[in-house]
Amino acid sequence: MTEKNGADILVEALCDLGVDVVFGYPGGAVLPIYDALFQHPRIRHILVRHEQAATHAAEGYARATGKPGVVLVTSGPGATNAVTGITDALMDSIPMVVITGQVPTSLIGTDAFQEADTVGITRHCTKHNYLVKSPEQLGNIVHEAFHIATSGRPGPVVVDIPKDVQVASARYSKPGPIQHKTYRPALKADKAQVEQAVDMLAAAERPIFYTGGGVINSGPAASQILRELARITGAPVTSTLMGLGAFPASSDQWLGMLGMHGTYEANMAMNKADLIVCLGARFDDRVTGRLDAFSPESKKIHVDIDRSSVNKNVRVDLPVIADVGHVLEDMVRIWKSRQLKKPDFGDWWRRIEGWRQTQCLDFPEADDAIMPQRAIRALWEATKDKAPIISTEVGQHQMWAAQHFGFEAPNKWLTSGGLGTMGYGLPAAIGAQLGNPKALVIDIAGEASIQMNIQELATATQYRLPVKIFILNNEFMGMVRQWQELTYSSRYSESYSDSLPDFVKLAEAYGWKGIRIEKRDALEDGIAVMLAHEGPVMVDCRVAKLANCFPMIPSGAAHTEMLLQANEVSGTMDDEAKALV
Amino acid sequence: MHLKEETRERHTLAVIVDNEPGILARIAGMFTARGYNIESLTVTDISEDDLVSRITIVTSASPHVMEQIIAQLDRLIPVHKVIDLTVLGEHVERELALVKVVGRGEHRIEALRLADVYRARVVDATIESFVFEVTGGSEKIDKFVELMREVGLVEVARTGIVAISRGKDAA
Known part of the structure; x- marks a missing residue:
């Protein structure tokens, strides 16, 4: 096997990983990579006008296609400009791999031109990051970076490549399936836990599905099976901002978004429910409002692939740590195999209808101006x-x-x-x-x-x-x-x-x-x-x-204290409310 | 408005990690980024092939936050496992201190006498100074250092806590 330089190894690894679009901006520390791209027309490079935009474009690409977004930027300002988009991808669990150029290994730490401590700066806004010290490591690191970015709870991974590593040569061969030493995200849930979730759902009188971005990250099949679970159980569905689209807004069972600017019916149903089934959402402060008043009467099931999301803001009764798509599939299968009937949620739906009558999304029309x-x-x-x-x-x-x-x-x-x-x-x-x-x-x-x-x-x-x-x-x-x-x-x-x-x-x-x-x-x-x-x-x-x-739950207020119209707006707040974001 | 403080419990965690560059910064930084507290942190390679390190962290937090700390540590990519020794049951905690004391005459004799009581060894001596090596639980070392203040303490170096579970099983 012949040796090739680091830049060629990178581009070949990207090709092996099925990358067809890279969003980027050239600069001194990535010139070898740009030259390699010039000679590998298989990868389409999209030249943005600012590195932050490269990261958001990669996020948009990832969110709309389900494939990881790939970014290529230079050292120093190229990398620091990308930090906002990297952090954004971390918060919203978007699979993204960011390749950053770095000054040559011998100049690291000397305050060289366009040097920034990229791995230091991005350590806490990435799912993981790497500084590649030799071209021999490069191929494996790139493959591992994609594995980490796309599996488990997705997120951004930064691969920082010094310029001399891009120029030095080594051998590269496509690695087999990655078996990481320590990183093994759970996919399938414990069967007993899913059985218990189905028991709780079958026994509930006022259940609600509270779904999030995890359902979308799990893939289109998860959205389909969510619809099936909603159909066979007849329970209402609400979603976070990130989860919109997983369940069709045209469905009778759809309550609209919940949370700070969610609908009255979604928030009231969360507050009065006796069972919340949280599917790939994380009880964010924008969703819960005042924590001590959040859904006080309910049992809570939390399905999340990331254990650290469980019990972070809200204590739950049954955590299920697994991919939400798999859990939904298991729940539907168990529900059907037990030949459970669609429960009678008539009273529950009548109460929800009552809240719907509020018509909380209505707004006053202006004479001439466009609302x-x-x-x-x-x-x-x-x-x-x-x-x-x-x-x-x-x-x-x-x-x-x-x-x-x-x-x-x-x-x-x-x-x-x-x-x-x-x-x-x-x-x-x-x-x-x-x-x-x-x-x-x-x-x-x-x-x-x-x-x-x-x-x-x-x-x-x-x-x-x-x-x-x-x-x-x-x-x-x-x-x-x-x-x-x-x-x-x-x-x-x-x-x-x-x-x-x-x-x-x-x-x-x-x-x-x-x-x-x-x-x-x-x-x-x-x-x-x-x-x-x-x-x-x-x-x-x-x-x-x-x-x-409107509607709006003011900061520090409970779901039941929604402001529905402008005339309910007060002019001041106490310090405790002011101190909340 | 006044900010509230939560009641905290002290836990000793052993974190087994891949010995890669930046791992300590990753862990220490996660603690600062999420507002967790570190009372003591020690780290050393423990494997034959230099690939795995054991980090001992003493931290205090409310039970709810403690659960988060462990989950957040566990999800860092290079972390093999996190062991909460405090929850696991009985374990041994030890610390080593080097304590430099300067004095002549009666103070010097008293320092030696106290060192003997605390089973501290003299590892360096001059006509007017000693360096004592003392090991034990943190409280014992605190007490020894406090006593040495009375007899001419000039400098202390401590390792921080290392800990391991009691009994025959590896944690």
Whole structure:
């Protein structure tokens, strides 16, 4: 076997792993790798305009395709710019492998040009990371990195490769299946535990399925089997932000999203349930509200592949540590083999119907201005038959999209849930479009968030990606302003979006089509123009400026203390509530 | 508003890890990142082939957080296993200290007398100083150091705790 240099080993290993797209940005410490890519046309390199965007694009690609996202950046600023996206992927359990260049081994620790301690900086925002010290190790490390990123609870893995290791030569052969010494994530659940889960479900009077991003990470089959379990048991289903799409919004059993901006019926059902079956979610603070008032009467089953998620925020009665798809399959099989009948949840559904009557997502229409909720609903009406992939930035528009857009299938909803990263949506849409060239991909954005990675307009132009951006422009960092109204007597400290660009001209400057929608009666037509255009379109949709996102559980409040309408908003909060995020 | 403190229990954990670069930073950093407390941490290679290390960590936390600490340690990729010696049952904890005492005359004699009581060995001596080596549980060492303060203590070096379960079985 002939030797080849580290850069070629890397590229060959990526090919062996089935990588076809890499998001990256060149620089001094990765020049050998870029030269190897030049000679291996099998891998398509997407040149972003900022390394943070490379990581979000890789996340969007991963979320929309189920395959790991791959990023290639240089040392120093290339690596530090990628840190936000790496952390985002860690929080949202997105499989991602980030290759970073590093200064040559002999210069490490000398404050060399573009040197940063990448493994040190990324140690706590990755699932795992490596500094490759010799080309002999490189092939195995890359294969192991993909194994770790994609198995168990997925997450980002950084592989830091010094420039001399990219140039030095060694032998490479594709390794067999990886048997890691210490890392062996559990896949199948203990049978007795699943039996017990089925017992609890069969005995429950007021059960609820509380599903999360884990169902989507487990693969499309998990979403299918979730639907089957819901069908045979007849229990209601709610989901976290990250889990939207695993269960169809059009189902009668769907209660909508739960949590801080979840629906009244979902949160009340969680509060009054006698059994919560948590499937691939993690009892995040945005979901639970005040912990001591969280679902006080229920038994709790928690299915999670990560043991550290169990009993972290909420004590549960039955933890099941395994892949949620396998557990769902086992539950359905056991339920059927015992020939259990569909329980009578009539009383429970009548109570839920009562909560539904609140019509908590209703909003007051304005005379002339476009209500942001109306804009989202119009977008959904116009696109729901096209199975669109929706990405978002972070803020009010994100919550309105989660509330008013109906998701029917997994892998269609890309949003930064855990970290809440403004600037996520546009690069994520680019990544999703690359993975699904024929799909309709729309970034629902705010006028503030979109500016955080606006430079990526050029990336979409360069690769002829017909991404659509739909900006709900209210001239405010709306969620910040909403909290200032709730907590700080409407003192709008720095939350006004001053000096906004002309988004239509900006779009045109980048070779996009730009559309402005200003009046209520122009909304549907504007959306139709956007959809009719084959190339990328940026829509500046001017919406009512002071609309707020309801329902809302204020920080430190219980599920039963939801604010439903703007007139319930108080002007101040005590220090304990202020201290909560 | 005042911040609340939770009641804590002290646990001794043995963490068996792959002996790879950065493992100590990974573990220590996880403790700081998640706001856990480290009272003592020792680490040394324990395998013939230099591939596996044993880290002994003494930490204190509420029972709920302790469960989290163990789960968070366990999910680090290079960690083979985490043993909670405190929960496992009886175990032996030992620490070694080197204690330098300076003095002449009566103080010097008293220092030697006390060292004898505590079974501390003299490992270095000059006309006006001793270095004592003492091993034992942390409380014994605390007490010895406290006594030495009275008779001319100038410097202390301690290893931190190492621990192992009692009985014939490996943990």
